[in-house]
Amino acid sequence: MVSPNPVQAPPHIHALLTRLHQESTVQEEALGPYLTTTPAAFDALMRDKFIALDEDKCRFTYQLALATGARNIAEVGTSFGVSTIYLALAVGRNVARLGGEGRVIATEKESNKAARARAHWAEAGDELVARWIELREGDLLETLRGDVPLLDMVLIDIWAPVALPALKLLEPRMREGAVVLVDNSISSAERYKELLAHLRSPTGGYTNLTLPYSKGLEMSVWHGAATEG
Numbered sequence: 616m617v618s619p620n621p622v623q624a625p626p627h628i629h630a631l632l633t634r635l636h637q638e639s640t641v642q643e644e645a646l647g648p649y650l651t652t653t654p655a656a657f658d659a660l661m662r663d664k665f666i667a668l669d670e671d672k673c674r675f676t677y678q679l680a681l682a683t684g685a686r687n688i689a690e691v692g693t694s695f696g697v698s699t700i701y702l703a704l705a706v707g708r709n710v711a712r713l714g715g716e717g718r719v720i721a722t723e724k725e726s727n728k729a730a731r732a733r734a735h736w737a738e739a740g741d742e743l744v745a746r747w748i749e750l751r752e753g754d755l756l757e758t759l760r761g762d763v764p765l766l767d768m769v770l771i772d773i774w775a776p777v778a779l780p781a782l783k784l785l786e787p788r789m790r791e792g793a794v795v796l797v798d799n800s801i802s803s804a805e806r807y808k809e810l811l812a813h814l815r816s817p818t819g820g821y822t823n824l825t826l827p828y829s830k831g832l833e834m835s836v837w838h839g840a841a842t843e844g
């Protein structure tokens with residue numbers, strides 16, 4: 616028996632998510648292994664690509680956000696905003712259940728991608744999705760420097776060189792027990808090796824597990840202490 620979709624949302628949001636995942640999958644299959652010479656060439660190649668988090672991983676992320684009551688989530692790498700929709704749906708439900716405030720801090724450096732993401736969130740609707748998202752446009756190593764609430768969850772779905780610096784930037788704002796998810800921790804283990812070494816170090820402040828999704832999904836729990844500010 617196939618497991619039902621855990622995501623609770625009206626039909627137009629399910630239709631949107633199905634369409635966006637399909638577009639992303641078709642693009643990635645056409646892309647093949649992407650080897651480019653320079654970071655600039657890589658950025659140019661990726662400027663019109665989704666590279667969305669896989670649908671099953673998005674559903675897991677949504678479930679995890681509900682289970683942990685996550686109300687403040689940082690998304691490191693937003694692109695056209697697919698995984699963001701799942702995070703926003705979960706944050707909205709958690710705020711309705713637990714009270715208080717909550718938001719998904721989304722991050723995207725490409726302005727065309729940020730515009731497409733905003734259009735997708737508008738299509739999903741303000742009530743359930745758009746109102747829960749604060750998109751920070753620009754290099755996230757700058758945009759995440761200030762005004763970060765105490766975080767319950769961090770989703771890292773980003774080009775490898777930015778991943779560890781982004782996590783280190785956010786660690787002082789992560790609550791004890793915050794969950795960090797990193798996509799492609801098996802397939803990109805070499806590119807992510809510094810990040811994974813940090814997450815897996817016995818003295819790094821995390822307990823860590825590699826989830827056996829296609830290409831891997833790293834799930835780490837932070838046991839360090841957030842600092843004020």
Ligand SMILES: C[S@@+](CC[C@H](N)C(=O)[O-])C[C@H]1O[C@@H](n2cnc3c(N)ncnc32)[C@H](O)[C@@H]1O
Nearest residue numbers: 666667668692693694697698723724754755772
């Ligand atoms: C793998 S995609 C994110 C996919 C998204 N999580 C989803 O499921 O739809 C990574 C995105 O991070 C963006 N990015 C890469 N480096 C960045 C940086 N330094 N600051 C902000 N965004 C960056 C890229 O432009 C790209 O759109």
